Amino acid sequence: MARVIICAAVAAAAAFSAHATHGILLVSDQVDGVADPQPFDRYYIRALRDAYPKAKVTYVVWNHWEQGEPTFEDLRKYKVVIWFTSTSGDAPASDPLRGNITLSPSEQESLVAFLSRTPGTTTLMLSGMYIAWNCVADAVREKQLYKPLFSDYLKLKYPHDNFDKWITVEDNWRLVGEAGCPIFKGNTYAINWRHHRNFPDQLEPAAGGGSARWEDAGRKRHHRAVIRARGEKSNGGTYKIVLFSCPFENIQHDGDRAEVMRNFLEWAGGWPFEEVAVEPASLGRVKALFH
Secondary structure, rough: OHHHHHHHHHHHHHHHHHHOOOOOOEEEOOOOOOOOOOOOOOOHHHHHHOOOOOOOOOEEEEEHHOOOOOOOHHHHOOOOOEEEEEEEOOOOOOOOOOOOOOOOHHHHHHHHHHHHOOOOOOOOEEOOOOHHHHEEEEEOOOOOOHOOOOHHHOOOOOHHHHHHOOOOOOOOEEEEEEOOOOOOOOOOEEOOOOOOOOOOOOOOOOOOEEEEEEEEEOEEEEEEEEEEEEEEEOOOOEEHHHHHHHHHHHHHOOOHHHHHHHHHHHHHOOOOOOOOOOOOHHHHHHHOOOO
């Protein structure tokens, strides 16, 4: 009887793993540390709906407030993870109580595993004005803390201007896409600043690539609002990661958000994503799949 149960479990895991790296996960993480959170799920959902008008883009929403932290075992089922944090995380990483609430240390580890250990091409979009500030900014020593997700994978070089020359974004600012960026393709997009908080991060890539710059009302350009990076995995796949410190929901027009989302999905491999089977290595692995 036990042998039958084991075989059934292996068969079920094989069927499960055939879809283990297929599709999109939206992680709605907009409540941590915020007394008056602003939810922006609808902007991501609409952009996914409108990205391919003649095809249905499927996705799963993970409500972080209700479901808690997604683990690597949760994330590895998907090809693309879009994790957005709204106004969460206005404290620096060096704050002993509120640092690392946008992405906890264990969540950062899970995202590194998603990028590095999931077979095939895996892509991560992080969208939040304070994600970098909350995870890497040491406001006491005014320096960037080393975090593998940001330093090794995103290849972030956190500008010192975030400590003493911060920006306040208004509705008449713009996102100016850089030539050669597959997400913005050199286009310029109007901003509608929907958040009741401000002073977002400025970004620079230590390597990898820029994607779009902040441009103020006087058409002065500041540090990047979006950066991206990619790399090769030891298992032969490719990882891709992009950080929007101008949160995606602040792109003003529905059509523009749909265009940027479509460009992002094309960069991630194009919809529908190719399925990559993940065979369980052992019964212990089979058990892990169902947790």
